[in-house]
Amino acid sequence: MGLELFKKLEIRSAVMGIPITITEEVIARAYKMAPEGRFQWNVIRKNPLLESYTNLLLKGDPATKLVDMDDNHRMLLKFITDCFFQKGGGSDQPSLDHKLVLYFLASYQNIILPRYLMHHLCWAIKEGIKGKRKQVSCGRLLSEIFSQGKLLEILRKSKLATDRILGTVSGKIINGKTLQNIKIIRKFSPNEKDLKESTV
């Protein structure tokens, strides 16, 4: 048995003894996404696109508060912080990288989300290894990868796939109530068709 060949950015681990490797391509396959669009990581303050961010999102004034952005832009930021890159603790201010993601989305430019998620996961794991971060990122995405990679099938055959063993949960839904909570609308109109956590 020799050393495994290393080719590109990847995460290696194991679940219940079964080896798992995650790459950008594995993430892209998890939700059938073509890797095309914009990607900028480790953005520096002098990046000229940050001026475009200020012009479009903050209406040209760097002092504009996030709550004073356009409603659609506030929701796009909510998607970034709650659906893509959950931070957990610390500042509510988006990082420079996330500001550019918001700019790309708000200016109708596609982003390479699998590459962003891969870099986010790698950053979070490195922080965890340093003992600096207790938050585990992308729980749902990782679960989908485990599911598509036949891990669950193997566990089911071994009768190890009960909810108690798996620790099954679902995420908090973003819906009309969220708009009320962040004061985009005054009163939320519920509907019987609204998605429920029990059916996610």
Added chain:
Amino acid sequence: MIKPKTMTIPFESFDVQVESPVDFASLKRNVMDLKALMEAQKLFDYFRMLNGPTYVKLVKDFWVRAEVYD
């Protein structure tokens, strides 16, 4: 051979973050229609994927043994 842990933080101290599913129909009923934008940016399949379970214990088991190769 069982892959050893790479993290020293106790297993039970980890907090698994679960991405929020988005109910685009409910947002639309409350006058915020972002579905077309997400479809145009080819992100809708990602949001569809978020409508599913998270296996917290499996994710933690993965996380405490994870290594990055870059």
